[in-house]
Amino acid sequence: MTALRFVNAKIVRPHGVVEGELHVMGDTIVDNAANAQIVDCRGKLLAPGIVDLGVFAIDREAFRAGGIVRVGLMPDQSPVLDGPGIVQRSSLVGKPLLWIHPIAAATKGLQGADLAEMAIMKGAGAKAVGTGRRWIADSGVMRKVLAYARDLDLTVVTHAEDSGLTGNAVATESETATRLGLPAAPAVAEALAIARDIALAEDTGARLHFRQVSTAAGFELVRAAKRRGVRVTCGITPTHLLLSDNAMSDFRTFAHLSPPLRSEEDRKAALVAVADGTIDVLCSGHDPRGPEEKRLPFADASAGASGAETLLALGLGLGLPIERLFAMLALNPAKVLGLDSGTLAPGQPADLILVDPDAPWQIRGETMKARAGNTPFDGLPTQGKVLRLWKGGKEISA
Amino acid sequence: MQPSDHRPAALIKGGAVFPHGHLTGISGLQPHEIAFLLDEAEQWVDANRNRAKPDKRLAGLTLINAFFENSTRTLLSFEIAGKRLGADVVNMAVAQSSVKKGETLIDTAMTLNAMRADVIVIRHSSSGAVRLIAGKVDCPVLNAGDGSHEHPTQALLDALTIRRRRGSIAGQRVVICGDILHSRVARSNILALTALAAEVRVVAPATLMPAAIERMGVTPYADFDAALDGADVVMMLRLQNERMSGAFIPSTREFHLRYGLTLDRLALAKPDALVMHPGPMNRGVEIDSNVADHIERSAITEQVEMGVAVRMACLDVLTRRARKVEGWA
Numbered sequence: 001m002t003a004l005r006f007v008n009a010k011i012v013r014p015h016g017v018v019e020g021e022l023h024v025m026g027d028t029i030v031d032n033a034a035n036a037q038i039v040d041c042r043g044k045l046l047a048p049g050i051v052d053l054g055v056f057a058i059d060r061e062a063f064r065a066g067g068i069v070r071v072g073l074m075p076d077q078s079p080v081l082d083g084p085g086i087v088q089r090s091s092l093v094g095k096p097l098l099w100i101h102p103i104a105a106a107t108k109g110l111q112g113a114d115l116a117e118m119a120i121m122k123g124a125g126a127k128a129v130g131t132g133r134r135w136i137a138d139s140g141v142m143r144k145v146l147a148y149a150r151d152l153d154l155t156v157v158t159h160a161e162d163s164g165l166t167g168n169a170v171a172t173e174s175e176t177a178t179r180l181g182l183p184a185a186p187a188v189a190e191a192l193a194i195a196r197d198i199a200l201a202e203d204t205g206a207r208l209h210f211r212q213v214s215t216a217a218g219f220e221l222v223r224a225a226k227r228r229g230v231r232v233t234c235g236i237t238p239t240h241l242l243l244s245d246n247a248m249s250d251f252r253t254f255a256h257l258s259p260p261l262r263s264e265e266d267r268k269a270a271l272v273a274v275a276d277g278t279i280d281v282l283c284s285g286h287d288p289r290g291p292e293e294k295r296l297p298f299a300d301a302s303a304g305a306s307g308a309e310t311l312l313a314l315g316l317g318l319g320l321p322i323e324r325l326f327a328m329l330a331l332n333p334a335k336v337l338g339l340d341s342g343t344l345a346p347g348q349p350a351d352l353i354l355v356d357p358d359a360p361w362q363i364r365g366e367t368m369k370a371r372a373g374n375t376p377f378d379g380l381p382t383q384g385k386v387l388r389l390w391k392g393g394k395e396i397s398a
Numbered sequence: 399m400q401p402s403d404h405r406p407a408a409l410i411k412g413g414a415v416f417p418h419g420h421l422t423g424i425s426g427l428q429p430h431e432i433a434f435l436l437d438e439a440e441q442w443v444d445a446n447r448n449r450a451k452p453d454k455r456l457a458g459l460t461l462i463n464a465f466f467e468n469s470t471r472t473l474l475s476f477e478i479a480g481k482r483l484g485a486d487v488v489n490m491a492v493a494q495s496s497v498k499k500g501e502t503l504i505d506t507a508m509t510l511n512a513m514r515a516d517v518i519v520i521r522h523s524s525s526g527a528v529r530l531i532a533g534k535v536d537c538p539v540l541n542a543g544d545g546s547h548e549h550p551t552q553a554l555l556d557a558l559t560i561r562r563r564r565g566s567i568a569g570q571r572v573v574i575c576g577d578i579l580h581s582r583v584a585r586s587n588i589l590a591l592t593a594l595a596a597e598v599r600v601v602a603p604a605t606l607m608p609a610a611i612e613r614m615g616v617t618p619y620a621d622f623d624a625a626l627d628g629a630d631v632v633m634m635l636r637l638q639n640e641r642m643s644g645a646f647i648p649s650t651r652e653f654h655l656r657y658g659l660t661l662d663r664l665a666l667a668k669p670d671a672l673v674m675h676p677g678p679m680n681r682g683v684e685i686d687s688n689v690a691d692h693i694e695r696s697a698i699t700e701q702v703e704m705g706v707a708v709r710m711a712c713l714d715v716l717t718r719r720a721r722k723v724e725g726w727a
Binding site: 174177179180181182184250251296297298299300 | 425502503504522524525526527529530544545546547548582585608609610611613614
């Protein structure tokens with residue numbers, strides 16, 4: 001069994017960054033590894049590998065570049081992850097370099113009508129169940145999903161937009177959408193969906209995770225529910241923390257996202273919600289879309305952004321305490337998926353990244369490792385790079 | 399001097415008076431640039447009326463009308479405008495195009511470009527589609543309507559109609575009533591008229607009023623009667639058939655009750671207020687026949703006439719660089 005001793009490291013611990021050593025034996029972090037091979041970290045950050053909750057594509061190169069060692073795979077695949085065969089295949093296809101944790105479809109075909117075989121899919125490797133890109137409109141179905149998943153101790157990962165209000169909308173109602181003449185939905189579509197799903201989660205006692213919350217009213221509902229002890233968590237992407245809806249000006253389809261970019265007030269509320277702990281998870285929402293899906297009129301283009309490679313750098317740019325950032329990038333998403341991972345404590349899997357938080361680089365869509373470079377941050381100078389990455393104690397070269 | 403009274407060509411020489419390669423919208427145009435296009439259109443109004451000696455300044459140029467969405471009058475207007483100026487006009491209607499075979503918009507645009515069109519006029523059902531094409535082709539592109547975004551030549555012909563009938567645009571109280579939410583005509587008119595210092599009021603039921611419309615410099619009204627007070631111009635919009643029954647308004651008769659322009663209602667505006675409609679009209683829904691056909695008040699057929707002149711002006715101006723007109727090359 002190989003043993004590693006990381007020296008001269010600034011180690012990201014749950015309560016702060018400490019200088020020192022980290023020992024690994026085989027695929028596990030240990031207190032003390034004898035006869036270990038030395039890895040000199042040269043004063044850089046040694047952090048838990050990123051657990052990216054809710055990606056739409058398996059994009060190894062992009063994940064490697066972004067320091068992502070585990071992903072929660074959205075059920076919106078082709079075919080949909082709604083049966084044990086496809087779930088098991090997805091959960092094995094990335095190993096050993098990348099661990100894919102399928103979020104199984106909560107309903108057959110993600111149609112929002114009939115329950116999918118959650119228990120069998122759990123046995124096949126599903127770590128959560130989800131509603132995919134859509135919201136389950138039928139409250140009766142959603143209540144059954146939550147109650148059933150609760151008994152299996154599976155978190156329900158949901159998309160929070162009331163489909164009756166969103167319809168064919170591609171933007172938030174705002175001056176920008178009005179000027180561009182784009183179909184738009186009121187921001188309250190999110191709060192409405194969140195309010196219902198929290199009420200149902202509270203009623204059933206289920207664990208509920210909103211993959212992306214993006215409005216002030218939405219954060220307020222989640223905040224209040226947490227205070228009441230409802231088992232609810234929520235996430236956000238750096239894009240929604242850094243951009244507001246005026247990024248759509250000039251019909252930039254790379255800013256066509258779901259949920260859509262919100263107002264500047266909502267964006268500021270999101271920053272507050274990160275700071276006060278209302279938001280648990282920072283995720284990439286990685287959704288590479290090539291020109292055939294993006295070089296179209298705005299409303300005809302597919303929603304989504306390629307976010308895996310920019311997640312860490314943009315996260316570092318938020319100026320949060322490092323340990324808080326990595327709680328959002330690793331520990332909290334691991335908890336949502338029920339994984340015993342996400343910190344650098346002894347006994348945990350040796351999923352590690354060595355990060356230079358100050359290394360400058362420029363985000364360039366065309367040179368991205370991802371399958372498509374549809375980033376709304378094209379051209380943005382940023383800093384923070386993954387230098388090396390270990391999954392289960394094995395280094396994965398770029 | 400009010401902005402709409404500018405005669406920019408007298409002050410700015412050559413191509414600097416209109417530095418744009420395309421006309422994708424009123425958005426992005428300076429007030430004096432809008433006024434310049436209106437000034438240019440005046441000569442064509444006279445020429446068309448007098449059946450003057452043909453001016454074939456676009457002879458040898460190919461104009462492609464690429465209409466991805468059905469249109470009768472706008473297409474006809476562009477075709478006539480092009481032919482009056484001597485251009486070879488080719489109409490590409492969506493029914494005959496390869497778009498139905500799954501070709502992407504960009505590929506279609508590249509195909510038109512490869513055929514060496516000299517100017518392309520585009521209508522498309524998706525907002526932003528025309529700007530997308532304009533970024534990919536080498537020749538001037540004219541927006542003949544994209545989704546709910548813009549319809550700049552309609553706004554120019556409306557502005558020209560108002561300027562000729564009312565003497566000026568600045569200070570005019572213009573009431574735009576109907577489906578503001580889905581209307582590209584409303585958006586372009588709001589941009590052009592506010593740029594030229596008119597006071598613009600928009601009227602619609604809440605279900606057809608876009609969010610934050612006041613940020614475009616207009617005053618929204620739900621009450622048509624209140625909005626009509628002191629109006630110089632009443633511009634009615636067409637209510638699309640598919641929005642008439644239930645989805646946005648309960649019924650056409652209820653819409654007519656609240657927002658139909660009747661003679662009684664018109665009496666709330668100034669005594670000489672002008673009535674406009676971009677056509678085609680739903681008589682008895684948004685406008686009564688005795689208003690639409692009112693010989694002194696209705697400018698609806700005049701709008702159609704101005705349309706040809708404005709489009710001739712736009713085609714002329716946008717092709718000046720390629721034609722190496724003195725001062726523009």
